[in-house]
Amino acid sequence: MFRIGQGFDVHAFAEDRPLIIGGITIPHTKGLIGHSDADVLLHTVTDAALGAIGKVDIGTHFPDTDEAFKDADSAVLLEKVWGMVKEEGYRLGNIDCTIIAQRPKMAPHIGDIRQRVAELLEADLSQVNVKATTTERLGFPGREEGIAAMATILLMKNE
Numbered sequence: 001m002f003r004i005g006q007g008f009d010v011h012a013f014a015e016d017r018p019l020i021i022g023g024i025t026i027p028h029t030k031g032l033i034g035h036s037d038a039d040v041l042l043h044t045v046t047d048a049a050l051g052a053i054g055k056v057d058i059g060t061h062f063p064d065t066d067e068a069f070k071d072a073d074s075a076v077l078l079e080k081v082w083g084m085v086k087e088e089g090y091r092l093g094n095i096d097c098t099i100i101a102q103r104p105k106m107a108p109h110i111g112d113i114r115q116r117v118a119e120l121l122e123a124d125l126s127q128v129n130v131k132a133t134t135t136e137r138l139g140f141p142g143r144e145e146g147i148a149a150m151a152t153i154l155l156m157k158n159e
């Protein structure tokens, strides 16, 4: 049995914030703002996993009106959702992620991010792909107002 899910998220840049993407803190002049640590990639992965098991989205499970999730570590939120995935009997088939950012250059960090996503999804590195693209200076990522991320996930279970 297979289930497919997709995720998409955007967070705006703000001064004096760390830039955390895929659980990795990336040196940059500014970071992303959110109710949580604003890890745009882990939110996207979380939404993709929730979509695949038909459980709506991250904001439904972890509302941004709840003080409990203020400055939350997005890795912890993903771990909770991955527990739900496993309760349904699924494991990762594969996931493909795209980070949409004009800057910073993600290439030096892609290996670490991929490793962290694989750990969180209890999967082999070969099941996880992470890539980055600019928007050729067009739109909000191009103006460096924020970063977007997208992911497609395939879950599997033996039946």
Ligand SMILES: Nc1ccn([C@@H]2O[C@H](COP(=O)(O)O)[C@@H](O)[C@H]2O)c(=O)n1
Pocket: 100, 101, 102, 103, 104, 105, 106, 107, 108, 132, 133, 134, 135, 136
């Ligand atoms: N923030 C980014 C964006 C892109 N890359 C890498 O550069 C390649 C070319 O990007 P284009 O948007 O011009 O197609 C892309 O394939 C990535 O390897 C990056 O490291 N960080």
Ligand SMILES: C[C@@]1(CO)OP(=O)(O)OP(=O)(O)OC[C@H]1O
Pocket: 009, 033, 034, 035, 036, 037, 038, 039, 043, 058, 059, 060, 062, 063, 064, 065, 069, 070, 071, 072
């Ligand atoms: C993660 C949560 C909860 O802290 O907050 P944000 O960091 O604002 O992230 P978002 O992707 O807007 O939605 C999910 C939220 O409920």
